[in-house]
Amino acid sequence: MPIHIANRLVAAAGRIILGKEHAVRLALACVLARGHLLIEDIPGVGKTTLAHVLARLLGLQFQRIQFTSDMLPADIVGVSVFDQRDGAFRFHPGPVFSQLVLADEINRATPKAQSALLEAMEERQISAEGRTWPLPEPFFVIATQNPSDQIGTFALPESQLDRFLMRISLGYPDRAAERALLAGEDRRELLAQLPAVLQPGELETLFAAARQVHAGPRILDYVQALLAHSREASGFSLGLSPRAGLALLAAARAWALLAGRDHVLPEDIQAVLPAVAGHRLRPAGDAPQPADTLTRRLIEAVALP
Amino acid sequence: MTEPRLRRDQSGWLLASTTLTLAPHAEHLPLALGALCALLLLWRGILAHTGRALPHRLLLLALAAGIVAIVQIEFKHLFGKDPGIALLAGLLSLKLLETDSVRDGRAVVLLSFFMQLGQFLYQQNMAIAALALLGSVAAIASLLALQGSVTAPRLRAGAATRLVLQGVPLMLVLFVLFPRVQGPLWGLPADAYSSVTGLSNSMAPGDMARLSESSEIAFRAAFEGDLPPPAERYWRGPVLSRFDGHTWRPGRTHATDAPAYRSQGIAHSYTLTLEPHNQSWLLALDFPGSVPGLIYTDNFQLLSREPVRSRQRLTLVSYPHTPVGLDESPNILRQALDLPAGFNPRTRELGARLHAEANGADDIVTRTIAHFRNSRLRYTLDPAPLGRDDVDSFLFDTQQGFCEHFSAAFVVTLRAAGVPARVVTGYQGGEFNPVDGTLVIRQSDAHAWTEVWLAGQGWVRIDPTAASAPLRIQNGLAAAMPDSAHLPLLARTDLAWLRDLRNRLDALDNSWNQWVLGYNPARQKALLAALGFAEPDWQVLTALMGAASAIVMGLLTIWALRRRSxxxxxxxxxxxxxxxxxxxxxxxxxxxxxxxxxxxxxxxxxxxxxxxxxxxxxxxxxxxxxxxxxxxxxxxxxxxxxxxxxx
Incomplete structure (x- = not known):
């Protein structure tokens, strides 16, 4: 039963990442909707741990790429090396050839290196030396970035932000969670002991189940109303694209599945909207506004149909 | 805050509804203005398509002045129906060119609705009603577009059609129950008296031929029982007995409330629906029985008390074998013998010779008919021009003419021979429409014949045209003409499908006239009497209308509520x-x-x-x-x- 699997996933993740159930659920929903995830937060709040946990839970091959400012595209996608014995170039796949890639601190790399990864995310294949190399299936990128007002970073442009299904942030743990964290065992050890929750093939079942979650006409009306409002109302300089609408629906389906339902509710849309739309909306005017404020305003402006 | 600018679909709908509204007006707009309107609409369409800015106010102001100038030049003034409609049409097209906000768009829709009503000031036929309905659908779709978000045009038109259909029951209630006033519903006082095609109360050579070029309907007759044979379908109009050498005019007549003859013999019962002709004569078969409220003259014309200014229905019974004028007054007989001195000497000579040769009045008439037949007179729509003495040159020189020539020559000959005679004008024949079983009489059926007074028989109808062109009487004008190319298209008989189509349209038109346009106070009263309201005054009507509207609205509301599943x-x-x-x-x-x-x-x-x-x-x-x-x-x-x- 997909619903039981989903519950097991949430529970297992919650044992390692304390007090962050909502963010963990969003991350899981993002994966079940087959989207890439961007985690934006200050260092040290557990971004990397979250990526590790997801990989372990879902039983995926895991590779971590630490982005640095001197990084080259070849460091990500791989390099062709001349083989003396064969007398020919041979392609050595880079770390991107993995089911789950953690792109740590993606905004530290130059735009050139960033775009190498982002192209891989979009195409789900690598083109090198006139040949294409398919990436493993499934293929997820979890990128983390420090908030872009820190020194020595290259913020991702809007077109590339759009490739991430969700952008979430973790934030500080609350008091009780932090206490448990401090008092408890080392997270690394816990992680090492964490068994894979999913059997081989179960992930595909979950993907299929997420796609089949029912989204009735009222839900589609609601999504359209939200999209229309973001485009027409003053207060947004950039409305939501059709792709954002698809992303919203796919994420809400996965969210509903995690909640154990076979149909999407407006609550599901509202739950994923900040993560899905937050990095796609731009406020009108010059004053920067927190993404949460923008999405909150969007939700509260559109009545349920 | 500024008004939101029009979206492209909104301008599209406004343009469509304005074009649909103005297109039927093109018929009566001055050519220059119609062309200008079309150009302005086209211009707006291009601007909407390319998304370019609307023209400057000053340019619009200049154009408005130009429109006023065109109207002033064409009509010489700016008031009244025609200049008013022309001005509105021009300004509506111009308004569209400055319409860039929803508020202006609403004004355009409002004006479009008004202009759709304006069409009815000119014509009230079914085609115009259908066009107005179509225009209303477009205008309502425009209102919906101004109100709502972008939708496929098909869906928008569907929604507008549904709205219009939902309004139909209410429209019927208002149509049936709204207190009616006597007279044409849409006519302005000025039009009811304007010239219409039809018989006049005088006849000169060429008049009838001119009339026969018109295929307009003069009247319709629906018979109870069998139709009279074609040769007896003489619809009697003005009787002309005074002749000044060129023109025939009516003589002095005396009017009474009842006919001066006793009806006898077989009878035809029929209902006439007369198109307005602004004259008081009614066109009856010979000779109608007494109907209260009508006027009977001593030359056996049937008149109405008021000129026929709106379509009129009349039920009559005619007795074709009734003898009339058996003891005719000497005054009238003297008038029927009068000939102006100094005209038509050759015909007078012919008359004198016939008088001398013949044995009594009956013989004179027989011999005259024989003379006409033997003269090989040619029946034609465009006879050669006649000299000063019309009758002489027709009978002896050109020998070709239309019914007015035949009848005039015949009467002049008989008068010269001492037999009282006069010209009768009216219509002869008519075409049977198998679709609704009515006889349709057009202006092209206009005809002139004669009446001869014979002692012991009274006035006897003789049609000299029949002597030369018997087909005209039996089968109508088209059959009598060798070449039908000169005839109005719809009077031609060789195109069977065309005739069939025309019959169907006529029948449809007739029902429209009878039931929609002919729904006058009398009919309303009759309908309400049938429903049990004996003498409804306007208060009763208003109360009924309110109640019926409430019922209709209630039913619609219930329907709408039940549709919610x-x-x-x-x-x-x-x-x-x-x-x-x-x-x-x-x-x-x-x-x-x-x-x-x-x-x-x-x-x-x-x-x-x-x-x-x-x-x-x-x-x-x-x-x-x-x-x-x-x-x-x-x-x-x-x-x-x-x-x-x-x-």
């Missing part, structure tokens, strides 16, 4: 649930989903938590879940809301 029952119950919570101070935000709302309530009112959570999750399942929900769930949902009485 059981899916809406779920919403209704949910709304009731939310309303009850609101009265105790817990209002659901418009954006708040059911489960979130229930959780918020559960926190604030733990005592209600279980019920509220169950109701909310049932609602969520019923409303947003797949449609295969257990019916028991719906019942449980409705039941628990019915029992939900929070305090």
């Amino acid at each position: 059981s899916a809406d029952a779920i919403d209704r119950s949910w709304t009731r649930f939310c309303r009850r919570l609101k009265t105790i101070g817990y209002e659901r935000a418009t954006w708040e989903g059911p489960l979130d709302f229930a959780e918020r309530l559960a926190r604030q009112r733990p005592d209600l938590a279980d019920t509220v959570r169950r109701i909310a999750s049932d609602y969520a399942r019923l409303r947003y879940g797949p449609a295969d929900a257990d019916p028991a769930l719906g019942q449980r949902f409705h039941q628990s809301i019915k029992n939900f009485r929070p305090r």
Whole structure:
């Protein structure tokens, strides 16, 4: 039963990442909707741990790429090396050839290196030396970035932000969670002991189940109303694209599945909207506004149909 | 805050409804103005398509001045129906060129509706009504476009059509019950007296031929029982007995309330529907029985008390074998022998010779007919020009003419021979429309014949045209003409499909005239009497109208409510649930989903938590879940809301 699997996933993740159930659920929903995830937060709040946990839970091959400012595209996608014995170039796949890639601190790399990864995310294949190399299936990128007002970073442009299904942030743990964290065992050890929750093939079942979650006409009306409002109302300089609408629906389906339902509710849309739309909306005017404020305003402006 | 600019679909709809509204007006607009309107609309269309800015105000002002100037030049003034409509048409096209906001768009729609009514000032036929209806649909679609968001044009037109259809019952109520006034509904005083094609009360050579070029309908006759044979279909109009050498005019007549003859013999009963001709004569078959309210003259014309200025229905019984004028007064006989001195000497000579040769009046008439037949006179629509003595040159020189030539020559000959005779004008024949069983008489059926007074027989109808062109009387004008190319298209008989089509259209038109345009106070009264309202005054009518409108609206409302399916029952119950919570101070935000709302309530009112959570999750399942929900769930949902009485 997909619903039981989903519950097991949430529970297992919650044992390692304390007090962050909502963010963990969003991350899981993002994966079940087959989207890439961007985690934006200050260092040290557990971004990397979250990526590790997801990989372990879902039983995926895991590779971590630490982005640095001197990084080259070849460091990500791989390099062709001349083989003396064969007398020919041979392609050595880079770390991107993995089911789950953690792109740590993606905004530290130059735009050139960033775009190498982002192209891989979009195409789900690598083109090198006139040949294409398919990436493993499934293929997820979890990128983390420090908030872009820190020194020595290259913020991702809007077109590339759009490739991430969700952008979430973790934030500080609350008091009780932090206490448990401090008092408890080392997270690394816990992680090492964490068994894979999913059997081989179960992930595909979950993907299929997420796609089949029912989204009735009222839900589609609601999504359209939200999209229309973001485009027409003053207060947004950039409305939501059709792709954002698809992303919203796919994420809400996965969210509903995690909640154990076979149909999407407006609550599901509202739950994923900040993560899905937050990095796609731009406020009108010059004053920067927190993404949460923008999405909150969007939700509260559109009545349920 | 500035008004929102028009979207492209909105300008498109406005353009479409304006074009549909103005197109039927093109017929009566001055050519220059019509062309200008078309150009302005085209210009607006291009601007809407390319998204370019609208022209400057000053340019529009100049154009407006130009439109006023065109109207002033064409009509010499700016007031009244024609200049008013022309001015409005021009300004409506121009208004579109400065319309860039929703508010202006509404003004354009309003003016379009008014211009659609304006069409009825010119014509009230079915085609115009259909065009106006189409224009209304477009205008309503424009209003919907101004109001709502972007939709496919097909859906928008569908919505507008539905709205119009929903208005139809109310329209019927208003049509049937709105207090009627006597007279044409749409005519302005100025038009009712304007010139129309038809018989006149004088006849000069060429008049009838000119009339025969018109295929306009003069009147229709619906017979009870069999039609009289074609040779007896003489619809009697003005009787002309005074002749000044060129023109025939009516003589002095005396009018009474009842006919001066005693009807006898077989009878034809029929209903005439006369098109307005602004004259008081009615066109009856010989010779109508007494009908109260009509006027009978001593030369056996049937007149109405008022000129026929609107379409009129009249039921008559005619007795073709009634003898009339057996003891005619000497005055009238003297008038029927009068010939102006110094005209037509050759014809007078012919008359004198016939008088000398013949044995009595009957013989003179027989010999005259024989003379006409033997003269090989040619029946034609465009005879050669005649000299000063019309009758002489027709009878002896050109020998070709139309019915007015024949009848005039015949009467002059007989008078010269001492037999009283006069010209009668009217219509002869008519075409039977098998679709609705009426006889349609057109202006092209206009005819002139003669009446001869014979002692012991009274006035006897003789048609000299029949002597030369018997086909004209038997089969109508088209059959008598060797070459039908000169005839109006619709009078031609060689195109069978065309005739059939025309018959169908005529029948349709006739019912329209009878039931829609002919719905006058009398008919309204008759209808209401049939419904049990004996003498309805306007108060009764207004009360009836109010009641019927209320019933129609009520029925429509019930229909609309019932259309809300059981899916809406779920919403209704949910709304009731939310309303009850609101009265105790817990209002659901418009954006708040059911489960979130229930959780918020559960926190604030733990005592209600279980019920509220169950109701909310049932609602969520019923409303947003797949449609295969257990019916028991719906019942449980409705039941628990019915029992939900929070305090």
